[in-house]
Amino acid sequence: MNVIEFANLRYRWKGQQQDILNIAELQIRKGEHAFLRGESGSGKTTLLNLLAGILTPTSGHIRMLDNDFHAMKSSQRDRFRADHMGVIFQQFNLLPYLSIIDNVSLPCHFSKMRKERAGDIKATASRLLEHLKLDNEFQQRPVTELSVGQQQRVAVARALIGKPEIIIADEPTSALDTNTRNDFLSLLFDEAESQGSTILFVSHDPYIAERFPRVIELEEVNQR
Amino acid sequence: MILLKLTWQSLWNRRTTLLLTILSIAISVSLVLGVEYIRKEARQSFMNTISDTDLVVGARSGPVQLLLYSVFRIGNATNNISWDSYQEIAQHKWVKWTVPLSLGDSHKGYRVLGTNTDYFTYYRYADKRELAFLEGKPFAGVYGAVLGAEVARKLGYQLGDKIVIAHGAGSTSFSEHKNKPFTVSGILKPTGTAVDRTVHVTLEGIEAIHIDWRAGTPIPGLEVSAEKAASMNLQPKVITAFLVGLKTRTAAFRLQREINEYKPEALLATIPGIALSELWRAIGQFEVVLRIITFFVLIAGLLGMLTTLLTTLNERRREMAILRAVGVPPSQVFFLFVLEAVIIAVLGGILGMLLLGVGILLSQPWIAETYGFYLRTWLPQTNDWLLLSVVVGLAALFSTLPAWIAYRRSLQDGLTVKI
Ligand SMILES: Nc1ncnc2c1ncn2[C@@H]1O[C@H](COP(=O)(O)OP(=O)(O)OP(=O)(O)O)[C@@H](O)[C@H]1O
Ligand SMILES: [Mg+2]
Numbered sequence: 316m317n318v319i320e321f322a323n324l325r326y327r328w329k330g331q332q333q334d335i336l337n338i339a340e341l342q343i344r345k346g347e348h349a350f351l352r353g354e355s356g357s358g359k360t361t362l363l364n365l366l367a368g369i370l371t372p373t374s375g376h377i378r379m380l381d382n383d384f385h386a387m388k389s390s391q392r393d394r395f396r397a398d399h400m401g402v403i404f405q406q407f408n409l410l411p412y413l414s415i416i417d418n419v420s421l422p423c424h425f426s427k428m429r430k431e432r433a434g435d436i437k438a439t440a441s442r443l444l445e446h447l448k449l450d451n452e453f454q455q456r457p458v459t460e461l462s463v464g465q466q467q468r469v470a471v472a473r474a475l476i477g478k479p480e481i482i483i484a485d486e487p488t489s490a491l492d493t494n495t496r497n498d499f500l501s502l503l504f505d506e507a508e509s510q511g512s513t514i515l516f517v518s519h520d521p522y523i524a525e526r527f528p529r530v531i532e533l534e535e536v537n538q539r
Numbered sequence: 540m541i542l543l544k545l546t547w548q549s550l551w552n553r554r555t556t557l558l559l560t561i562l563s564i565a566i567s568v569s570l571v572l573g574v575e576y577i578r579k580e581a582r583q584s585f586m587n588t589i590s591d592t593d594l595v596v597g598a599r600s601g602p603v604q605l606l607l608y609s610v611f612r613i614g615n616a617t618n619n620i621s622w623d624s625y626q627e628i629a630q631h632k633w634v635k636w637t638v639p640l641s642l643g644d645s646h647k648g649y650r651v652l653g654t655n656t657d658y659f660t661y662y663r664y665a666d667k668r669e670l671a672f673l674e675g676k677p678f679a680g681v682y683g684a685v686l687g688a689e690v691a692r693k694l695g696y697q698l699g700d701k702i703v704i705a706h707g708a709g710s711t712s713f714s715e716h717k718n719k720p721f722t723v724s725g726i727l728k729p730t731g732t733a734v735d736r737t738v739h740v741t742l743e744g745i746e747a748i749h750i751d752w753r754a755g756t757p758i759p760g761l762e763v764s765a766e767k768a769a770s771m772n773l774q775p776k777v778i779t780a781f782l783v784g785l786k787t788r789t790a791a792f793r794l795q796r797e798i799n800e801y802k803p804e805a806l807l808a809t810i811p812g813i814a815l816s817e818l819w820r821a822i823g824q825f826e827v828v829l830r831i832i833t834f835f836v837l838i839a840g841l842l843g844m845l846t847t848l849l850t851t852l853n854e855r856r857r858e859m860a861i862l863r864a865v866g867v868p869p870s871q872v873f874f875l876f877v878l879e880a881v882i883i884a885v886l887g888g889i890l891g892m893l894l895l896g897v898g899i900l901l902s903q904p905w906i907a908e909t910y911g912f913y914l915r916t917w918l919p920q921t922n923d924w925l926l927l928s929v930v931v932g933l934a935a936l937f938s939t940l941p942a943w944i945a946y947r948r949s950l951q952d953g954l955t956v957k958i
Pocket of ligand 2 (some may be wrong): 361
């Protein structure tokens, strides 16, 4: 089953002469964790925004889990994102005024589906954090006291809670050193695998590529 | 509701800045409500000054002027009216009672009112309340005096004390009726009206102290002793004004017309309620100005809030991106800012009410002491809640600007966390 399908996708920022994205075809199957590599400014984040349903393509189609984004209203896409996607940013993933547990549970408050899948939200959040090597002692701390690597792991827990089908990550490792980055990736993979989420990981860092079953070079698929 | 919880926690996280914003709203709210309250209280106390009197009659002038000098003890009568005219109207078949008033003298800055004991029987203030004695009783002899509550308290007089009346209304009057002092026979309870600031004496007493005077000065070499004066004919020839109570209320307008058309003398009768409203309307201009000023103070408070909201926009950009990522629609991002403004306004408003309530409670004794004006304890009325909701509404309206900016940005930024 395809989790993500692009067909004749074009995107052009308002006021620009050229399409930033022009992808004839791209499919990502369930469980096929994909690494999307591209230079800075090549349109990776733009692509993720399209996938997340925040931007709408200038033309062409995006199908996610057999839903045609084109046919959905923006509020429906917001709903879809809440239900089926976990998002990890490069940095600053957490709301400073929420506790770690509350940060992790956040998606469950906006999606009934994920809430139901999570069951006991607090316990699930705590368990996820533990799997990500953030034990109880850490979980009590205010988020502002965590290191960047720890913050990113909390963000992973948030992306994973409620078992969304798709995890999109926009350079979540760029602020981490090599060892932390490797640990981070291992933990991310283990958890995503165990709950059946498909990862789409975006970065310009070629060293991470080898860890992914599928690597997509944006330059190759993007005919702009 | 999760948005409410998020807004609250986000606010709590920024509490130091927000506390100042809330405080500025609180101060402007308490100012607006306070001015409104004091205005109402002043009006109330003003309207309370006289009650149950159907007509006030004096020499022909303006109704407002007549009311001012006869009831509020402000200003002076241009003319007196003759005792005969007074007697004639007092005997009128519709008239139930009359109270003569004779003004013109003072005691240490307080007006002296010559009257008779009917004053204590018939004068009503506020909601038909009678004058009550704190101590003593109405004056009996020629040289008896009954003090208003404030006069007694401020000047420290007690029953039996002797007071000397000065000629004229000014507090710096040099010519005093030294040889005929009055003895305090009673002290009235506070009324919150001009009565508190009045020294009441007998009409005969007023007549007696002027018996050896002419044109405002003692007649040289013709000093009449107090005892001698008391035994003379003290029937006054003129009085300043008089109050009229009727057997039937409905006769007021007809009698008013009759008095105004009274041939032997130019008289003016006025219905106190009507004249009071007229007077208050004149003062009302000032009220409007005051209201406009407080309204601008309120707007300034809300603009302060708007500034805070706008400056937090940038630092909250990430917050919005995170919320968007977990599926919050842009409309709710908009709503989040409005909600925040509403919370700030509600907290500010309630704090403002508290400030006002406590402030009035604390200043009550001082105001009563200084202005003889008893402010009742402030409790929010329907109007105050209405004003609070206007404040909240305005805050919500103001917040649509930052909300709109955040909305636009969240559409644009998407998952990009820009700083
Ligand atoms: N809101 C926007 N409005 C107009 N142009 C934009 C906007 N956001 C991005 N762009 C442009 O689109 C192009 C792609 O930007 P994008 O953020 O997708 O790059 P990226 O591949 O994620 O880069 P990086 O690796 O540095 O994050 C850039 O040239 C950028 O200038
Ligand atoms: Mg990017």
